[in-house]
Amino acid sequence: MQAISAIQLLDLIQSRRTCYQFASADTDPVAEEALLLCLEAAIWAPNHKLTQPWRFWQLKGQTRNHLAEIYAHNRAKKKATDHCDYECIYHKALDKFARIPEIILVGQVLAEEATTRKEDYAACCCAIQNFQLMAWGQQIGVQWSTGPILQDPRTYELLAIDSADIELIGALYIGRLKEPCNPVPARRKPVEAVFAQLD
Ligand SMILES: Cc1cc2nc3c(=O)[nH]c(=O)nc-3n(C[C@H](O)[C@H](O)[C@H](O)COP(=O)(O)O)c2cc1C
8 A cells, every 4th residue: 555644644634625616627627537536435435244335427418418407497496586586596507507527426225224224324425525535635626415406306217216226315516626616614623522532
């Protein structure tokens, strides 16, 4: 294994931010090899009983266009106001979606048993964090979204999956970094606030 110092690893973890804006895919696209490295990191996440419950779909072309319509519909339904009605929000949402360079949906294969399902969700979350860290290490930003497209039956139809078998748990919006990718400063409680040592 190539050495990476503890401080370098902590810096990677601490500097990673959820990104809401990205460099343009036209001028600064995300290389397929870079995404494959992120997926490689993801599948090495810990998972109890080696269930490997994660599934990933990269959306391109017509499939992506259909997802954009589902995204815009959900946004317009929720956010329409007198100031900007359904059509107005719908088109803004389509524009916003079109500016996301790459989209990967993440699903969890649903186990029969409740405890296994819970563990499998945890494993999928570990996989997503591995993905995000590998992305960040390559100057690629990710927004992990759990927005309404993941609950929309049309998204399941689009992927040709049954919601009884697989639950969509994350939409990863991905692009090369454009500073600042997130205007809100990073915040965490200090370790002392969340950690106790018991003798
Ligand atoms: C399970 C999960 C679901 C999330 N869902 C969303 C989401 O729907 N939309 C969003 O903007 N960010 C989402 N996030 C990202 C968090 O909002 C983000 O991690 C948090 O604000 C801390 O920011 P940081 O990632 O830059 O440290 C999600 C994160 C997790 C772990």
